[in-house]
Amino acid sequence: MSETTATAGVISTPARDQPPASLVGPWAWLRTNLFSSWWSTAVTLALGYIIVRVIFDVVMWGVVNAIWTVPYNANGVADTGVCQLAKGSGACWALIADKYRLVLFGRYPYYEQWRPALVVVLFVGLYVVSAMRRFWRKELLLVWLVTLTVIGILMWGGIFGMTYVPEDSWGGLPITLILATFGAAFSFPLAILVALGRRSRNLPAVKMLCVLYVELIRGVPLISVLFMASVMFPLFMPAGVNVNKLLRAQIAFILFAGAYLAEVVRGGLQALPKGQGEAADALGLSYWQKTGFIILPQALRLVIPPLVNTFIGFFKDTSLVLIIGIFDLLTMGKVALSDPPWQSFSTEMYVALAVIYIAFCFAMSKYSRNLERDLNRARVR
Amino acid sequence: MSAALQSSVDRGSNVEPAILLDKVNKWYGSMHVLRDVSLSIAPSERVVVCGPSGSGKSTMIRCINRLETHQEGRIVVDGTELTDDTRALDTIRREVGMVFQSFNLFPHLTILQNCTLAPIWVRKMPKAEAEDLAMDYLRRVKIPEQASKYPGQLSGGQQQRVAIARALCMKPKIMLFDEPTSALDPEMIKEVLDTMIGLAETGMTMVCVTHEMGFARQVADRVVFMDRGEIVESGEPKSLFENPQTDRLKLFLSQILRGH
Numbered sequence: 284m285s286e287t288t289a290t291a292g293v294i295s296t297p298a299r300d301q302p303p304a305s306l307v308g309p310w311a312w313l314r315t316n317l318f319s320s321w322w323s324t325a326v327t328l329a330l331g332y333i334i335v336r337v338i339f340d341v342v343m344w345g346v347v348n349a350i351w352t353v354p355y356n357a358n359g360v361a362d363t364g365v366c367q368l369a370k371g372s373g374a375c376w377a378l379i380a381d382k383y384r385l386v387l388f389g390r391y392p393y394y395e396q397w398r399p400a401l402v403v404v405l406f407v408g409l410y411v412v413s414a415m416r417r418f419w420r421k422e423l424l425l426v427w428l429v430t431l432t433v434i435g436i437l438m439w440g441g442i443f444g445m446t447y448v449p450e451d452s453w454g455g456l457p458i459t460l461i462l463a464t465f466g467a468a469f470s471f472p473l474a475i476l477v478a479l480g481r482r483s484r485n486l487p488a489v490k491m492l493c494v495l496y497v498e499l500i501r502g503v504p505l506i507s508v509l510f511m512a513s514v515m516f517p518l519f520m521p522a523g524v525n526v527n528k529l530l531r532a533q534i535a536f537i538l539f540a541g542a543y544l545a546e547v548v549r550g551g552l553q554a555l556p557k558g559q560g561e562a563a564d565a566l567g568l569s570y571w572q573k574t575g576f577i578i579l580p581q582a583l584r585l586v587i588p589p590l591v592n593t594f595i596g597f598f599k600d601t602s603l604v605l606i607i608g609i610f611d612l613l614t615m616g617k618v619a620l621s622d623p624p625w626q627s628f629s630t631e632m633y634v635a636l637a638v639i640y641i642a643f644c645f646a647m648s649k650y651s652r653n654l655e656r657d658l659n660r661a662r663v664r
Numbered sequence: 665m666s667a668a669l670q671s672s673v674d675r676g677s678n679v680e681p682a683i684l685l686d687k688v689n690k691w692y693g694s695m696h697v698l699r700d701v702s703l704s705i706a707p708s709e710r711v712v713v714c715g716p717s718g719s720g721k722s723t724m725i726r727c728i729n730r731l732e733t734h735q736e737g738r739i740v741v742d743g744t745e746l747t748d749d750t751r752a753l754d755t756i757r758r759e760v761g762m763v764f765q766s767f768n769l770f771p772h773l774t775i776l777q778n779c780t781l782a783p784i785w786v787r788k789m790p791k792a793e794a795e796d797l798a799m800d801y802l803r804r805v806k807i808p809e810q811a812s813k814y815p816g817q818l819s820g821g822q823q824q825r826v827a828i829a830r831a832l833c834m835k836p837k838i839m840l841f842d843e844p845t846s847a848l849d850p851e852m853i854k855e856v857l858d859t860m861i862g863l864a865e866t867g868m869t870m871v872c873v874t875h876e877m878g879f880a881r882q883v884a885d886r887v888v889f890m891d892r893g894e895i896v897e898s899g900e901p902k903s904l905f906e907n908p909q910t911d912r913l914k915l916f917l918s919q920i921l922r923g924h
């Protein structure tokens with residue numbers, strides 16, 4: 284500023300490139316965004332009061348007045364008397380301490396639960412590695428195959444000295460992650476093929492089939508697709524062939540998610556200018572080269588937000604398997620609450636479950652925003 | 665000019681044409697957009713196609729590399745007839761390069777990748793060789809320094825020159841241009857036209873839809889005038905422009921001249 288006055292009369296000075304101090308800094312931000320008028324000041328104060336109150340109450344309930352442990356009687360049954368007394372004013376996190384293994388791993392044999400725990404770690408590791416763009420190479424496919432095989436071996440066991448554990452005993456978080464991961468891994472390629480098929484001009488039969496598939500699946504609720512998979516599907520199978528329940532639910536999920544994702548992908552294909560495909564044709568690229576190098580990379584980039592939106596939706600929809608008797612994370616929460624001493628502490632349980640779901644969904648949404656930003660940085664429009 | 669005409673006539677008489685259209689008809693639904701279009705273009709001939717908007721110029725040129733299909737008549741390109749046979753189509757697409765009005769560069773690939781994609785995957789050229797070739801053509805269109813940028817970072821004129829280089833990287837025998845300068849600001853038109861003039865001097869067979877009459881006079885061996893799906897008149901640029909035979913061409917020329 285002093286330079287400006289010192290060199291008065293000179294039109295352009297370095298100091299002049301900066302906006303005046305009154306327009307920058309936290310105070311300026313506060314003034315323009317929160318206290319710009321009488322009305323906005325009132326709203327700011329009212330909302331501020333509500334936010335502070337809620338945070339205060341939550342901290343009092345969840346931390347200050349919370350009960351972290353309860354005594355157990357001689358039979359190993361929890362004595363929840365203290366929690367009952369504190370009900371309403373303090374959370375009873377002793378419930379989580381007592382039940383977390385049941386909720387996370389279901390009825391998987393207690394002393395073998397390191398196996399599903401390792402599976403969860405492997406899943407998360409797989410997500411993290413797949414999320415990093417520098418690992419987006421052909422080898423990643425191999426990493427997936429190997430990891431998923433290891434996950435299968437860990438869950439089932441039966442070799443390497445691990446006892447065999449049938450799928451009926453699986454439960455909790457691994458079930459949720461299995462349904463979501465295999466669901467995404469298979470429904471996405473399926474969706475791409477269906478979306479391409481639906482736009483095919485010289486294969487009318489394929490096009491019809493794709494339209495039929497999408498419209499049929501989209502026309503019924505997920506619950507009924509699950510019911511069909513669990514109840515009706517076995518009726519159509521020849522006697523003796525027994526496809527297990529989890530696999531049937533998995534297939535139902537893949538088919539259901541595939542139909543929705545196909546429409547999202549088709550939206551991206553539709554939005555791409557016709558000239559892109561024509562230029563690829565004119566260069567002599569084959570259909571699959573054109574699709575793989577030109578069309579899909581651009582079309583998918585356009586639909587990252589709705590794609591992730593759909594994925595997040597399906598991650599949470601995996602909890603619907605409870606209606607066909609598969610014990611995913613949410614179902615196990617309900618099961619844990621059926622234990623008589625804990626019956627009245629559902630709030631604590633659902634808060635804890637919500638934290639897990641939010642962690643996964645928030646990671647997905649945050650990642651999609653970063654991905655979009657990174658992919659768009661290279662190409663200035 | 666007369667020498668050029670002479671040579672084209674000579675070639676036409678004893679050499680197989682590079683492009684032959686024989687009574688080609690095309691309909692969009694019930695709209696008849698190409699009516700009995702017949703045209704024979706000799707190797708190394710430069711043909712400019714002009715005509716009012718909607719007269720079927722784009723449709724005709726796009727039929728030559730089968731971005732559009734014709735319904736009647738024959739189209740033979742470089743000795744291969746265009747049919748539903750996909751192998752014939754692959755052969756022809758390799759030999760025919762195309763430049764579009766709206767450039768149609770691939771925005772998610774760098775300039776260099778735009779140029780090397782087809783040579784690598786269609787011509788099965790080793791990557792290093794394809795890159796050398798691409799740099800060679802980028803130098804010829806005078807933008808080698810932009811190779812690692814993305815199309816969105818270039819001006820319209822630069823993008824169109826990349827599009828020309830991209831097509832040339834496939835070493836085509838024939839180049840098709842559909843109004844390559846219509847989407848450009850006036851100051852960029854010249855740089856693209858200069859590139860095309862340079863290309864014409866190498867003896868490339870060229871079919872170019874354009875309203876740049878200066879370009880047509882300087883480069884074209886023949887100008888074809890289309891109206892309502894028909895070839896109305898064709899001939900050497902000088903005689904066609906100075907001595908139009910039909911009222912339709914006279915009207916068109918007067919409108920073009922008024923517009924400029």
Ligand SMILES: Nc1ncnc2c1ncn2[C@@H]1O[C@H](COP(=O)(O)OP(=O)(O)OP(=O)(O)O)[C@@H](O)[C@H]1O
Nearest residue numbers: 692693695697715716717718719720721722723724
């Ligand atoms: N895909 C299409 N479907 C239906 N009609 C079309 C299609 N493409 C072009 N037409 C019609 O065919 C006729 C010829 O179009 P064409 O694009 O070949 O004209 P043009 O001579 O290139 O015109 P312009 O100078 O405006 O580019 C026009 O009447 C146009 O409306």
Ligand SMILES: [Mg+2]
Nearest residue numbers: 721722723843
């Ligand atoms: Mg046109």
